[in-house]
């Protein structure tokens with residue numbers, strides 16, 4: 001048996017006060033989520049629409065769900081209004097679809113833009129240039145039902161400490177550039193979501209204020 005409560009205490013002890021914890025619950029059964037809930041966790045992350053929708057009815061309604069996986073445009077409608085935040089917006093096109101579906105549903109969707117800096121070609125996200133172009137071209141101005149709350153990113157999947165920290169540093173650099181640029185005049189752009197079980201301590205050192213942790217809390221996933 002995985003000691004969720006004990007694991008959580010260990011993780012919590014390593015987190016500075018101003019760093020928010022998202023418990024990544026993908027592939028774990030509803031009972032495990034319930035146990036984490038009973039320990040006081042309220043922010044859960046899932047990466048597949050079907051799994052999210054099938055778990056939600058079995059759990060208390062005050063959970064704040066974050067969607068953290070690649071979101072297909074034809075599934076946006078199923079997610080809008082049902083999650084606190086979509087952290088994995090990886091194209092302008094998806095952003096605009098979320099805006100349209102949010103208007104239609106009469107809600108404002110909070111999102112993070114996912115920045116791709118890691119070496120792996122398979123990872124989704126904006127390149128640094130695409131991201132900066134989006135802000136330079138004031139792409140955010142046409143959104144009426146989406147609130148961009150910050151950035152999400154992952155480091156390369158490697159044991160190379162220098163590589164991981166330089167990936168996080170690059171994401172943090174973009175975040176601060178956008179956040180501090182008075183021309184953009186963004187308000188509530190204040191979430192920098194980086195760091196998972198194996199690298200969150202490095203991410204925090206590089207400025208993360210929102211970590212997404214699964215394995216360290218729930219144990220290995222059984223796919």
Ligand SMILES: *Cc1c(COP(=O)(O)O)cnc(C)c1O
Nearest residue numbers: 024047068196197212213214215
């Ligand atoms: C699975 C996942 C995590 C958590 O990974 P762990 O290594 O189990 O902590 C974090 N972020 C995203 C986007 C994920 O898909």
